Amino acid sequence: MTASDIAVTVLGSGTCVPSLKRSSCSVLLKVGNANLLFDSGPGTMRRLLETGITIFDIPFIFYSHLHPDHTGELVNFLFATKYPDANSRTTPLTIIAGRGFSAFYKKLKNIYGNWIELSQGLVNIIELDNTGPDSIRFDDFAVESLPVEHTDESIAYRINIVGEKSVVYSGDTDFSENLITLAKDADLLICESALPDELKVKGHLTPSLAGEIATRANVRKLVLTHFYPECDQVDIEKQCRKTWSGPLVMAEDLMNIDFT
Ligand SMILES: [Zn+2]
């Protein structure tokens, strides 16, 4: 694994608010031959196609929490793998999420039944602790998680790519000491910044709070995302600069993020 085998693409930089510019939350992290999808809000499958990737090229989905702007495409993702013959899924899909996901998935199956049930062994669910640190290792990368301040099941992820980079995905959160801990010295922090400083709501960050987290965690680069439309009316970058002086990127859909 070398740095050139690693790529980050923002698929959706928005919320559930309908927008032609910003699809709902999803980030793609390519590690060698594996595509790791973080959240799948409505519109994710289409954004994937726009990057040249189909749902069959995704072996891992990580869910930060269960809100529809992060999970809305899951039902369609599963249903679309059941079309006949050449268009059905044959390789396993691993879904990683905070504790509570399995119950959510069971409820979806109670509603949709066979329409979203894949053959035995094709879906593997791994629940991580939603009350404290957890971790799991795969061949080319290791996953660490910590709960964050949003909903009961909300967790943030740190992906440590063996011998290479570390990428942290906040999911949705209010100010979180755990996120600072998880992101310590990371190469990239992809952090929600839902609303401008003056419109702060409980359970979400603002640009200056995201900047404070990045500064205290000493990350190498900060990417702000999960923008409500109000963010496009103000100078988000300027607000973040009150607390963060390092490399800064305002996410846009289909933007590739480099590590420099
Ligand atoms: Zn949420």
Ligand SMILES: [Zn+2]
């Ligand atoms: Zn959200």
